[in-house]
Every structure is written in structure tokens, then in C-alpha cells.
Amino acid sequence: MGESYERVHEQVKEKPERWVVASQYEYKSFKFTVSAFGSTCSSDYQVRTINSFSYLGFKGDIDLKNPQVQFGVLEDYGLDPYLPVPPSSPRTIYFGRLIASGSRDLVNKYNLKRRSYIGNTSMDAELSLIMANQALATSGKLIYDPFVGTGSFLFTCAHYGAYTMGSDIDGRQIRGQASKSLKSNVEQYDLSGKVLDTLVFDICHHPWRENLLFDAIVTDPPYGVRAGAKTLGRKDPSKKQPTPVLIDGIPAHKREDYYPPTKPYEMSEMLVDLLEFSAQYLVIGGRLVYWMPTVVDNYSSADIPEHPCMKLISNSEQNFGKWSRRLVTMEKFKENLKGERANVNIRSLDHLSLALQNREETEGQNDHQKRPGHYLFREKSEEKAKRKETWRRFKNGESAEEKPSAASSSVIQ
The missing domain is CATH 3.40.50.150 (Vaccinia Virus protein VP39)
Known part of the structure; x- marks a missing residue:
């Protein structure tokens, strides 16, 4: 793992025994992939990246369908929704062996x-x-x-x-x-x-x-x-x-x-x-x-x-x-x-039951107490739905008892 390919290659070369020399992967069929998070990689770019690891010298056959071992490079470009275009270079580069795949199916x-x-x-x-x-x-x-x-x-x-x-x-x-x-x-x-x-x-x-x-x-x-x-x-x-x-x-x-x-x-x-x-x-x-x-x-x-x-x-x-x-x-x-x-x-x-029976009175007496985020959640969602329906009727020119207040409309929008 590193901020550049130079640093990644240095780390791989520092411990060759992990990858080829006297390792269990030297003569196994293999596959090499390059992918990115937050950006895309062209086919040519993927080939150049794979070739940059040629010094590993794997002696097994290349098998793209059913390899015995799979190696991969993942480039992380971050996830910033406010950027107009993705960064030109990755924040972090990872190299490793595939251990297991997710079950997205x-x-x-x-x-x-x-x-x-x-x-x-x-x-x-x-x-x-x-x-x-x-x-x-x-x-x-x-x-x-x-x-x-x-x-x-x-x-x-x-x-x-x-x-x-x-x-x-x-x-x-x-x-x-x-x-x-x-x-x-x-x-x-x-x-x-x-x-x-x-x-x-x-x-x-x-x-x-x-x-x-x-x-x-x-x-x-x-x-x-x-x-x-x-x-x-x-x-x-x-x-x-x-x-x-x-x-x-x-x-x-x-x-x-x-x-x-x-x-x-x-x-x-x-x-x-x-x-x-x-x-x-x-x-x-x-x-x-x-x-x-x-x-x-x-x-x-x-x-x-x-x-x-x-x-x-x-x-x-x-x-x-x-x-x-x-x-x-x-x-x-x-x-x-x-x-x-x-x-x-x-x-x-007991307090919750009292609040359900007479919410306005209870809230008036206990304004200084912090209420949990789920407090009277059902009632709040029902009230919001009623305000939304009233506002819809008003905008469509349908019969409604009264025009929604500015506070209600701002909540709905």
C-alpha cells in the first residue's frame, strides 16, 4: 500500500518471499486485475500497470477464467461528490492477493x-x-x-x-x-x-x-x-x-x-x-x-x-x-x-403514556427536557403527512380548510 506506484513496488521488492521466491504461488496459474474506486481505468492503462509488476516473474500459466490465485491492484481516488471531475491521481494504491469475493449475486x-x-x-x-x-x-x-x-x-x-x-x-x-x-x-x-x-x-x-x-x-x-x-x-x-x-x-x-x-x-x-x-x-x-x-x-x-x-x-x-x-x-x-x-x-x-394522552400539556411542562430522536415518531410522521396533503391540495386549487403556514411549507419542501 502506498501513495504512488514507486512506493508500492518498493514494498513488494522488500519482501519477495511473499509473492514468488519460495512461495506457494510461483508455479500456480494466475490472473492479474487493475481496478479503481472513484474513477475508471482504460484498457491500455491496465495493461501498463500489470506490466509494471513483471519483475515478480510468475512461472505459472495465465488463466483469466479459473485461476488458482488472483492478484490485483486497487486505486483509491476518494469519494468527494463536490468535485466536478475525479482527481488525476489516486490517493492510495493497494496491491494484494484476492482472498474471497463478495456475494453480490x-x-x-x-x-x-x-x-x-x-x-x-x-x-x-x-x-x-x-x-x-x-x-x-x-x-x-x-x-x-x-x-x-x-x-x-x-x-x-x-x-x-x-x-x-x-x-x-x-x-x-x-x-x-x-x-x-x-x-x-x-x-x-x-x-x-x-x-x-x-x-x-x-x-x-x-x-x-x-x-x-x-x-x-x-x-x-x-x-x-x-x-x-x-x-x-x-x-x-x-x-x-x-x-x-x-x-x-x-x-x-x-x-x-x-x-x-x-x-x-x-x-x-x-x-x-x-x-x-x-x-x-x-x-x-x-x-x-x-x-x-x-x-x-x-x-x-x-x-x-x-x-x-x-x-x-x-x-x-x-x-x-x-x-x-x-x-x-x-x-x-x-x-x-x-x-x-x-x-x-x-x-x-408512565411519562410516555402521559405524553401520548396529552402531548401538548406534557411538552409545555417539560420543554427543558431533551426528548430522544424517536420520541412520538409515529405522531410526527402522521402530522407531516397531513401537512403535505394540505399543501398539495392548496397548490392544485382543491378544497382545503386553510392555506398551509409558511413554517409548514418550508418543512415540506
Whole structure:
């Protein structure tokens, strides 16, 4: 590695035993490539660069299709989007031997455009594969998705040999319609021996036994942009019927088409429940991999939920402008003790419930407190969508109650 070819050649010549003399590569068939990051290399330039390494004197045959060993030069020109043209010379030049190639073909294999059945919340194939790697998915492991949706993570984790299963409060996405469902995707990818099953229940009221342990939990919790999070319960408990409602003489809650009442599931509360579930049902060394949305201007590293038996492995951002989502990976490093609780910033669940019931009053009383970037994320996204729709109606001359304010329009634009 060096800033110029002169320096690279000096380093190679300093240790010839690495490349030819008495090395395992001297008589093997080989291939030599030249590539660049942030620029391009012409055919003539590639040939001249390869010839500059002729002093190595490889004695094996040149094989461009199936070489026994492959050597390569990579020129790094940097990545500056504000430059009108690429730099004339590379910042750094690397020379080495190819150890392994990436599996970019998997992105095409699990591409949503090629998948038999998808939904509006199906996760992008490349991100699903990244999450499977973050979870250390491998043969024999048991991996669970508590917000399974259409099952993207079940397929990518199963691809690496793991046994997978998932659950969701809404079984309609799992069942799909007609011949297209989560099961049809399992058949498409020939993963029937790895994707064990999917179940319908609320993760807050799950049926798992205490001695069940997962090797990893990989999930994308719903948070309001495309699908709002729900949990079992009533928004107004006073509306509960004193006696069962009968439909055709059958209690409504016993009918096959019965859908239980649900209420909004605030993001901070969901994250606490997810961490506490993971702390109880993961093996030591097991990983939790999930997405967490946040408003960019409000985000702080202190917003990442914590638990006494979970440690943070990585925290990566996918930025969308005013909001982003963060891919968080945590690992269980010790046994979960009874009474240990997860926490989100300094806010208790009681405070969050109060904020949901009367947000304006709560914010007025607590303006001095910093709110986490994901605080009331669903409500903020819904309000922004309403402002955007009002502005669209106004610009198109449609009926609207009032013209959007300047503050609203600036946010939308």
C-alpha cells in the first residue's frame, strides 16, 4: 500500500518471499486485475500497470477464467461528490492477493422485484442480508423475528443455514391472498427445511416458555411511516362490552374472522419490550438486530435503549434527510437477572403514556427536557403527512380548510 506506484513496488521488492521466491504461488496459474474506486481505468492503462509488476516473474500459466490465485491492484481516488471531475491521481494504491469475493449475486436472488409475494413493509434484499450477517446467522442456529410481516429476514437468515421462525400481531400479511403468501416465498427460495413456521400473536402476550432460547432476534419493528405499531388492548377501556357480542349466535371473539381490538404501540415502549424480551430469550452471545427510527435533529447517542445484560455492538445510520433509521446490533453478554429492566433515555413508560394522552400539556411542562430522536415518531410522521396533503391540495386549487403556514411549507419542501 502506498501513495504512488514507486512506493508500492518498493514494498513488494522488500519482501519477495511473499509473492514468488519460495512461495506457494510461483508455479500456480494466475490472473492479474487493475481496478479503481472513484474513477475508471482504460484498457491500455491496465495493461501498463500489470506490466509494471513483471519483475515478480510468475512461472505459472495465465488463466483469466479459473485461476488458482488472483492478484490485483486497487486505486483509491476518494469519494468527494463536490468535485466536478475525479482527481488525476489516486490517493492510495493497494496491491494484494484476492482472498474471497463478495456475494453480490444474493442481492439479485432475493430482490423484491423477483419475489413472489411482498408487502409495503418488505425489507430491501441488501439490508436483509446485512442484518443476517450482523446476527451471525449460520448453520444450526435458531433465529426469530417478532414482527415478521412478509418474512424478509426469515429467508436471508435461512440462506446462511439458520432455522428461522416469526410471529406478528396481524396474520393477514403472513397469509397473503390467493396463491401468494409468505409460504409461496418459502417455496420460491426452496427453504421449507429451514423456515420452520410463522405464528399470529402479540409479542407483549406471547406463548413462549421460559426455557426457550433463540440464537438471534432479527426484526424491523413497525414505527408509523408505512405501518403503525399496534398492541392488544382498547384505546378506551370503558367501551368494553359487559357481555360477549353474539354474531349468528356465536360469541364474536370465538369466530374465525375475529380480529381483537388493538391500540397504538408507542415506539419507545416497544423498544423497551423488545430489549427485555431479548434479554430473557437470547442465549449468551446471542444477538438482537433491529431498526430504530429517529428525527435527525433530535438524535443523540443516548437515545439508544440499554439493558444491563445487553451490550451495543454497532449503530449504523441510513439517512433520509430530516429523519433516518439506525441499524442497531446488541449482544447478550450475561444472564438476565429478575428485576433488571431496559431503559430508553431518562423517560419512564408512565411519562410516555402521559405524553401520548396529552402531548401538548406534557411538552409545555417539560420543554427543558431533551426528548430522544424517536420520541412520538409515529405522531410526527402522521402530522407531516397531513401537512403535505394540505399543501398539495392548496397548490392544485382543491378544497382545503386553510392555506398551509409558511413554517409548514418550508418543512415540506
